[in-house]
Structures are given as C-alpha cells and as structure tokens.
C-alpha cells in the first residue's frame with residue numbers, strides 16, 4: 434500500500450468511524466452470534482495474493498459488527514466505562530506511525546519525556562501530593578503509564594517485595610531466601626478487584642482479604658489487627674492494597690486510617706483507584722483521597738473514565754528508585770550515555786517494549802482541557818443520581834449502596850437472589866440495554882453504570898423503562 438492509497442483508506446475509515454459512533458444508538462447493544470460464528474464467514478486460510486482495501490472494508494459490517502458488543506452505545510451500562518474520544522484515536526494513529534519502542538530514553542527521547550510531563554500534568558490535575566511528581570523539587574517520585582491497573586498492582590507488589598528482601602536479608606541472618614518469600618503477607622479488602630488477588634498469586638505471596646464494614650470499606654483497625662496477628666505468628670507483613678472505588682459497588686476504603694496503619698507497621702501502601710481516580714480532577718471529590726500522602730504508589734486508569742482510549746493506566750511511585758531496583762537487570766546492549774539523567778522506563782514495568790501512549794494523554798488533556806474533562810465526570814455522576822431518583826420512586830426496588838460516582842447498585846426488594854438473577858437475565862435477553870450483576874456479601878445485586886460519553890438523560894430514562902418493563906413481565910402482580 435502506498436501513501437496515496439493509505440490516504441484513501443484512512444479517509445474512508447475515518448468516515449466509517451464517525452458514522453459508526455454517530456449512529457451507535459441504533460445498534461443492538463449485545464450481539465446475538467454464537468461461538469465460532471466468524472469461522473463460518475471467512476476462509477480457513479490467509480489469502481495468497483493481496484486483496485483490495487475496499488474488499489476488507491466491506492467485511493467490517495458483514496464479519497465484525499455482528500459480533501461486537503457496543504461498549505460505547507448509550508445503552509451500555511455494564512462493568513465500568515472504557516474511554517473513547519476522537520483526540521485519543523487520532524493520537525493512536527500518530528503513535529502507530531512513529532511506531533517507536535521507547536524502552537530507554539535514547540530509544541526515543543520524546544516518548545519518555547512527554548510521558549514524564551503529561552503524568553506531572555495529570556498528577557497536578559488530580560491534586561496528587563507533590564512527592565509523587567517528578568522534578569527537582571519533589572525528590573524521588575515519578576509517574577509512568579502502565580497498560581492496565583492489574584500491571585500497576587503487580588509492579589507495586591514486586592517492588593515492595595524487593596524493599597523487604599533488602600531490609601530483612603541484610604539485617605536478620607535468620608532469613609534464608611526461600612523461607613523469606615513464604616513469610617511475606619499482603620493485605621487487601623475482600624471487595625478489591627480480582628487482579629489484586631492475582632498479583633499476590635503471581636508474586637508468590639499470601640494475600641489476606643480483610644472483611645469490610647457495613648459500607649463495604651476496609652477500615653484501619655481491621656487491617657491493624659490482621660497485621661499484628663501475622664507478626665505475632667512470625668510472618669512478615671509487607672504490602673497493602675487499598676481501593677478507592679471498588680469494582681463491585683464503588684466503595685472507598687478508609688484511606689486515611691489505612692495510611693496510618695501502613696506507616697506504623699512500615700508496609701508498602703498501594704492505592705488502586707482504577708475507575709474512580711478520574712473523578713479527583715473535580716475538587717468536590719478529593720475528600721475521598723485524603724491520606725494519599727501516606728501511600729507509596731497510586732494508580733488510576735485514564736482509559737476508563739477520562740476519555741483516553743485503552744490502554745493508559747497512570748501510575749505514580751513516591752520513590753521510583755524502589756521500582757527500578759526491583760526491575761533492573763541492565764544488559765550491555767541497552768546501556769546508553771544519558772543513563773540516569775531521565776527515566777529509562779523499561780525499569781518501571783514488566784515488558785521491555787512500550788508504545789508512545791503519552792501522546793493520547795497529551796492530546797486529550799490539551800483538546801478537552803481540564804474544564805471539559807471535569808464537565809464529563811460531573812455529567813456522568815449527575816446521570817447516575819437521576820437514575821437513582823427514578824429507582825427511589827418505585828417501591829419494588831431498593832438501592833443497596835450509596836451512589837457516589839457513576840454507578841448505582843440496586844435489587845428487587847424482598848426478593849431472592851434467584852429472582853434478581855432472573856430479572857437481570859431477562860433484561861439482557863431483551864437486548865436493549867446491557868448490565869451486569871455483582872455479589873456483595875452473598876447478596877445478588879444489579880449494577881447500572883453510566884458508561885458511554887454519549888449517554889444522556891433520555892437514554893437513562895429508556896434504561897429505567899426497560900428495567901421496569903422486564904420486572905412487570907416477570908413479576909406481573911407487582
């Protein structure tokens with residue numbers, strides 16, 4: 434394909450994209466295809482001779498779209514949002530064209546430097562304590578773009594493990610290396626994301642699930658009790674993950690209390706705010722991040738709620754040297770003259786290679802501006818409250834947890850888990866909207882998240898009507 438053809442193809446694709454997104458409301462949010470459907474639609478072998486781009490283009494509607502779950506449909510209310518904006522799509526085009534692999538500063542200086550600056554911008558925009566930012570006045574802190582929150586948690590856990598290995602293996606002769614790892618214990622709330630438990634598994638350390646209070650928050654006293662019990666048993670508590678905005682119900686752990694405990698007990702505190710962290714651009718939600726100054730690392734996903742297409746998970750570390758120490762192996766062929774003057778991001782992450790992801794963060798922050806980003810968050814939270822008000826007027830339902838961000842958790846009042854499950858199934862089968870459940874302390878609940886940036890009040894009303902209709906259909910007597 435030459436550049437003239439690329440221009441035609443690219444122009445056609447941009448037209449297709451705008452039509453797709455402008456008319457996404459008209460598509461059924463959930464596909465109806467069966468597993469293996471694509472095998473019936475395309476040949477079993479790759480073509481020997483190249484095809485025309487026009488023929489490939491035609492197959493998007495025939496082959497791909499029937500099997501797409503339309504995450505950006507205004508009627509998609511499942512999980513949490515995943516971002517989609519034009520500035521981020523365009524930035525990814527440029528990233529694809531430069532196509533550098535920015536593992537060291539020298540391997541593409543702009544790739545590293547823009548990441549440093551945009552993460553400082555973003556950190557300031559959410560009022561992160563300055564120790565997390567880079568720059569001479571701030572000490573050893575710094576930000577990095579990880580692919581996902583799951584990776585950020587694992588990077589934090591492995592860094593904490595190295596901190597403790599250094600501390601204990603040099604001081605106490607009683608720890609031989611094998612024994613040491615088996616004594617390490619980490620902690621998180623029973624409400625935290627499954628990726629936290631998995632980080633413990635991958636890191637080969639115990640992960641204790643701390644029970645939560647009646648608002649599903651992990652509390653300092655419960656964490657303290659668990660840590661002391663383990664210490665008394667000769668174990669080594671070393672790592673805690675606090676969640677701000679849990680995946681089940683958007684609960685916020687008591688960060689300030691947990692931070693105190695982690696400082697007293699000298700354990701690494703990582704804060705996972707994958708979804709809700711974006712809301713800290715708005716001053717009125719920063720009360721939920723009080724205590725952040727006591728954390729060692731913090732992460733949130735601009736790719737969820739901040740208009741930057743997947744993948745862009747922003748992570749800050751108070752002492753970046755601790756990550757570098759855990760990850761650095763430094764072979765000869767990757768050494769360069771400028772080493773030490775700017776971050777070599779390969780030491781801050783699990784893979785070696787990395788894309789130029791800060792471009793999309795830069796484009797989004799510049800083209801929307803913080804003002805529009807705040808507006809986006811506030812509109813979505815307001816819509817969640819609108820939905821909450823609709824629910825409250827129908828006494829067949831109850832709201833299970835406080836509505837703080839863009840998520841409403843509810844269920845059929847005085848009905849069994851099985852009945853609630855039936856309702857959720859019926860709603861999804863009808864195909865107009867898509868929602869998913871959660872289990873909270875054995876209670877089956879239905880989650881309604883405001884996801885698409887196209888969702889407006891009319892869409893929320895449609896969603897509510899769907900839920901009411903499905904309920905009446907299943908339980909006609911009221």
Ligand SMILES: *Cc1c(COP(=O)(O)O)cnc(C)c1O
Pocket residue numbers: 513580581582583584626628676678679680705706707708734746
């Ligand atoms: C979505 C979510 C995650 C996982 O995010 P990935 O970026 O997909 O790894 C982790 N923690 C919380 C609280 C989440 O909501």
